[in-house]
Amino acid sequence: MLWLKQHKAMASIAVSVFICVSILTYIFLDLFRSENTKEFKSEKTPSSQEVNVQVEISENPFGDKGVDLSEKDIQNYIHGMSHQKVKADEKWIHYFITEERIQFLIDVVKNGDYKHKELYLDILSRWKNGDFSQADQDHNEIWRLQGGTVGKATGVLTKEEEEAYLEKYKKVLK
Incomplete structure (x- = not known):
């Protein structure tokens, strides 16, 4: 306990670094999982043409509604x-x-x-x-x-x- 009181600033920095590293690790792993999931899903897609269609219709060129048209x-x-x-x-x-x-x-x-x-x-x-x-x-x-x-x-x-x-x-x- 005496060491902690004497090195309070260093302990705060160490805890802050630990928290930052933990958050960055979580974000990196989450991105990595998302990328692998996307690759896995696209491999399961029946044809690459369907994947291309989804990209092609992602934006409405009429500029007023989404792609889910009535x-x-x-x-x-x-x-x-x-x-x-x-x-x-x-x-x-x-x-x-x-x-x-x-x-x-x-x-x-x-x-x-x-x-x-x-x-x-x-x-x-x-x-x-x-x-x-x-x-x-x-x-x-x-x-x-x-x-x-x-x-x-x-x-x-x-x-x-x-x-x-x-x-x-x-x-x-x-």
Whole structure:
């Protein structure tokens, strides 16, 4: 006890060092366990493609919701993007078409349980391949599912009409 009183500062430092080393050891071991668990889980995954899909759909390129999308979300995204390609008297939703958005929706739909999954994948697959020749029909299919009464597509825009649409709605395009 006398030694402890005489060397109080050194004892405090020793206890502090012991606590710091213990905490760092715990953190290191926890990280090591987490890394090994991740490796173990990824080895158990049926295919590496599924792991890649999880990474690909980790961020929503539409910028407003996570990756757990409802049927209504999927329909709104497709509907809003179709407006860039179709003639219609009324257009309320405007999403700029990008390859990233199309691929994101394909990945989400493929991995989700959606009532109209095949329709969405049919539309998005054609769009991914640059085929917008029936974008008016695609629009109207989604529009019908949403109970549309106003704004039915009546054709596909020409390149010049699409450019005019993009210019007109550039401030509201998401």
